[in-house]
Every structure is written in structure tokens, then in C-alpha cells.
Amino acid sequence: MIFFLQEQIPLPNPPISSAPPVQVNAILTDINPIVNYLPILLLLIIAISFPVVALNISSFLRRTVFDQAKLSAYECGNDPVGDARERYSVRYYIIAMLFLIFDVETVFLFPWAIIYDQLAIFGLIEIFIFIGILIVGYYYAWRKGALEWV
């Protein structure tokens, strides 16, 4: 195992700084940095429009008839409208803390994903070990009842 791991792993090639696109256009290469951000703009537009559309499209499709039963919260749910400065259960904070830590740990996955093809099987094993450790922590929290509501 150790011998296998002692293999010398080549470093990924140094990044090419702001590679120009293929179409050679004087202005396009000049404004290249902005063009690189266009997918993000696109993503932003889609991300904003998706919930907006999804929330509003139903108002065109549904029948607008209200009665008492329909306006009440579904089954045993909370009243959806109220004072925002109400006290939260301490459970919220514990869930929030667990979410925070497991959410931020994924920041390590991004660099790995970018050079995934160069690290190949070695990187895969490493990232599985990493996720395995996270799963142990998650399992421990679960087992100890940190995820129980009430």
C-alpha cells in the first residue's frame, strides 16, 4: 500500500493565463476577460428566472377559488405568516451548524474537480478518503441524535 502511494504524481501543467478564444478578432481578444464571465451571467439569469417563473406560472394555471380550509396551513404545519422576531428553537442552530460545516467542506471538491482528469485514480481515492471521513462525522452526529427534531 505504502509503495503504491509513494509513486511520484506529476503536477498539473501550469495554467495558461487568459487563453484567447479561437476566433481571432481584435476586439474579442481585447475584451476577453469579460467574455470569460459570460457563462456566469448566463447562469445568473437562469438561476433567477427559474424560481420566478416556477412561482408565478402556477398563478396562471390554477383556479382562484379560496375557502377557509384552503387558506389554513396544511395539516399540522405552522402558521406561515407571523412576527419575524419570534424566538427560534435551539435545534435550528444545531442543524445550521451541521449544515455550515458540511457545506463549506465541499470547497475542497472544486479544485479537485478542475484537475480531476490529471490526478486520475489517485485523486479519486484521495477524495473518497476525504468524503469517508466526512461521512463518519455525519454518521456520528446522526447516531448521537443531533438530527432529531424535538
Added chain:
Amino acid sequence: MQSLNLNYYYVLPHIILSITGIMSLLFGAFNKQAHRDLVFINSAGLITAGVSTYRLWNLVSSNAKDGPLTAFSGMVVLDHMSLAFIFIFLIVAFLSTLLSLNFLEDEDQSPEEFNSLLLFATVGMMLMASAGDMVMVFLGLEIASIATYVLAGYRKTDLRSNESALKYFILGSFSTAFLLYGMALVYGATGSTNLETISNAIKSGNNAITAQPMVMELLYVGAGMLLVGFGFKISTAPFHVWTPDVYQGAPTSVTAFMATGPKAAAFVAFLRIFVFTFAASYSFQLHTTWVNLLQVLAILTMIIGNIVALSQTDIKRVLAYSSIAHAGYALIGFLADDWISVAFYMLTYSIMNIGAFAVVSVMAGKGDEKTELENWAGMGFKSLGLSIALLVFMLSMAGMPLTGGFMGKFFIFKTAWDKGFHIIVIVAVLNSAISVYYYLRPMVMLFFRDENETNPTPLMSWTTYVTILLALAGTFYLGIMPGRLFSLLEVAKDVLVK
């Protein structure tokens, strides 16, 4: 072709301890009341890690001519200094594991969290010892600190423990922020986070990237902030205010751990960055500047630690101020550029401090209720063995001959005197004389006062007994026969490159 040089063998002790920590966490999740089994799991992991560290020590000794071994693109450096300190951390973790069993059985909480956090903190400290890059210093520091914050607040329903954890957390993360800002500025000045590259850049006076002269202001400000950050961690004088509160409030077995382990770890990272990286060079005044600054800090630390300890009434606060004073003594070895005497001092300091806190944890009883010295009046003859053990540890801290504390101080003062730090050595010797007063005061309480209330004879479990015996043996061994250990370290000095 550059290579990452992934050599897992060089971090084998770290890996073993991490796996042991995860195992004991899972073991505790499946078994209720597994206190004793967890101690065995932890001890097995620590001993295995010790064996692999010993093998690495031999490897480093045989490869001495090629310089220190590095792995993971220079992130991990293995030399005698890192391995010597790793040994100290393993000893500290082992003694703390034994000591904490009694306390854990009294508490109604999950013991596996305590045990695995102890191991994770140890892994962090070991990473600090073997760090070859500022990123690793930071990571190791944070792994150790975050685990220790939780340990300090382990007694969840006790307000003192909560307060201790809160103070430790706020001031600890504040100091880490300082440290990080300093690291960022040093990176900006030198163009690298690798300590060896930084060291070369400082020797030549040019940055590592373009070989132009570097921006000195950035380097100076960065080094100053690093000094403040490490000053917090080892509790030197202007940054020491958190120490007594945190040590007093935390459960005594945790205090024993965090007064010794993280402090030694901060010392080794401090040594690595300041003594080895910001080393003396001809063209450049950085070394002289920090040496002068630290000289003042060391004198202040010793004086404040010893003087304030005189007026304390709580035994844990007395020991906390004494640990501040000890940081001052250890800084003298630091100034003399001599890591060996610092390592030896931290070893003796750790052993006698854990021993003293072990006695305190027994005398204070369940829940650490009786830490005020007043409560100890007349207990001496009732628990004679414990009192004599405490006397030995206290005398060792004061620097009595035949004990480890004397040898540690002797080596430090000797090297510093030879290097020409005369004033500071004289101040330190005078301070040691002052310290005898407050080290002997608990003895006066124990033996020469009438018992004002009927205290029950303190009970202790066999693990605490073993801890105290081991600490006693260590104190006497280091005091009477330090020659073998010291010659081992002296060999290491010859082969240490730079």
C-alpha cells in the same frame, strides 16, 4: 518535471493517530460506558505512533547528510526537532488519556468525544511540529486549537467550564487572525509560503519570484504580527491575560493537557518560523530586531508571571501563572538559537505540570470543587503520598537540583550565558528564587494549618495513580540522569543542517 513527492511514510504517526481517533469515535458511538476500552484504544494508537516516530528518527539520523527530509512538495519537513517534539506530544497525550479516565467516569457525557478530540489535537500539534510551510503551521495550529476549545468546555453544565471555553475561543481565534495576517504579509513580501524558500529569500534580501529586493516594511509588519500571534499562543507577558481564566475554568485533566501540549506545539512552530526561517543574515536586521524584542518580552513574562502568582489563592491559577513564567524561561533558550534546550525544557515542563495537575485533580475532588488553597488546610497528613508527590513537582518547577526542572533550567541558562545573554539569565535566576515562595505555599497549607472543615480523604483510580507515578519517575529520571537523553539530542544538533 516537478513532483508532489507524496511520501505517506513520513506522516505515518499522524495517520495512525487520526485513524485511532476516528476508530475511538465510532467505538464510542456503538458502545455505552466504554471509558476503559477507549483508554486502551487510545494508548494502543499512541504507542504505535511512538514506534513509527522512533523509526523515522533513525531514518532521519541515517539520512542526516542530505539535510532534512521533505514530503508533499515541502509541506512536511522531518528533522530531529520535529520528531523530538512529536515525542513530547505523544507523551503528553498518553499521560492526559490516563489522567482523564477518572474525570470522564464522573461526568455523564460521551467519553469518546473527549478521547478522540484529544487525539485530533495531538495530530494538529504534530502537524505544527513537522510543518514546512506556513499553510501547514496554520492548519496544525487550528486543528489543535479547535479541538482544545471544545475540550475546555467539556463540562457542559458547569458555568466555569463554559466561560473558560468562551474566553479561550474568542482570544484564541483573535490571535489566530493576527497570525494569519502576518503570514499573508510575509507571503506578500517574499513571494512564497514555503519556509525554506522564505529563509533563502531573507538571507539574500531578494524576493523568491523576481529576485528584486523585497519590500522590507511588509516583512517587518508581517513578522511583528506573527510575533503577536505566537505570543498569544505561548502566553508571553502582554498577551497572557487569557491564560489564568482558561486554566482555572477548564476541567483539571483538560488543563493538564492544554498547559503542556499546545504550548509546546506553539513553541516548536515559533522556533521553526523565527529561529530557522527569520534567521541571522549579514545584509539584514530582522533577526536582531526580533531578538531584542523577545528579550524584553521574556523578561516581562517572567516578572509578571512570578509576581502575580504570589497573590493567587486558587491552586489552578497559581499553576497558570507559573506556566506563564515558564514560557518566559523557555524563551531564553529560544533567544540563544538553541532548540535542543527548549525541547528538553518543554519535556520536563510537560511532565512535571501534568503530574502537578494530576494531584490537583484528585485533591479538588469530584467536579473540581475544591481548588481554593483554603480548602486544602490540614489535608497533608491525611493524603501523605499525594502531598509528597505535589511537593516534588512544585520543587521541580522551582528548579530544585535532582529534579527535571533544575536540569531544564540549567541547560537553558548555560547556553544563553555562553551566547552572551547575561542580564536576562540573571533576571531569570532571581525569578526562580522568587517562585519558590508560591510553590511552597500549598505545602504550608497542607501541613502546617489546622483542618477547618472535615474533608473526606480524596479517592483516586488506578489510572491517576499510574499517571502520578509515571510523572514522578520522569521528573527524577530527567533530573538525575539527563545525560543519555541529552547526548541523543546533542547528536541531533550536529546533524541539523543550517
Added chain:
Amino acid sequence: MINLLNHILLILLQSEAASSGVKERLLEGLFNVNINNFLVLSSLLFVIGIAGVLTRRNVIVIFMSIELILNAVNINLVAFSRYWFLQSEGKNAYMGEIFTIFVIVVAAAEAVVGLGIIIAYYRNKETVAVDEIDLMKW
């Protein structure tokens, strides 16, 4: 799709840039931001953070100020990383960014532990004002 967007942007810029110099200003903004600007921003954040730690009463706010200092560090690291990237013509990349990733993750871990400690304290004492945390002193 991207090509189409490129095209749209091109047309927009061509029509505008000819007269008002928008393009020049854009490019200047992208390439010629002096490192000093980043450093000034970062040291401002640092000072605000320190002031917050020293003056505020609420532990949560103090903690937020510490996070602010950590973010100042992140800005510093990324700015220096970019600076050395440009200085070395692309050979020396990413050192500061890697450091930043670790700082972000460690800050999150610290936040989790810190909030846990604060909750534990609040359960026992019903306050998080620092001047009432005075059980142990001297």
C-alpha cells in the same frame, strides 16, 4: 450559445466604445488595478475588525468581527497571489488561493465550534454580553 453571447457583447461594445471609451475604462478596470488598492481595502477591514473586537459587548458581534479579520486576510492572500502571478508571468500561481481555501474552511469549522460554545454558555447564563462574563478574574 456562448458564441451568440460573445457576438451580442461585441456589438454592444463596438457601438459604445467608439464614442465614449467605455472599453478602455473596462479594460483598465480589469488589468490595471494596483495591488495597493487591495491592500488598503484589506487593512481597512482588518482595522474595522480589530475595533469591533475591542469595543463591542455582544460575543456574537465580536465573533463576526474576527471573521471580518479573516476575510481581510483572504483578500490580502488573493491579491498577493495575483500580484506574484503577474510578476512571474504565470509561472507562480495559486499559492495564495490554496491558502485562502484553507482559511475559509478553517473559519467555518471555527464558527461551528464557536457557536456551539456560545449556545452552551447561553443555556447556563442567559446572556452573551462580554462584561457579564466575569466569573473568573485576577
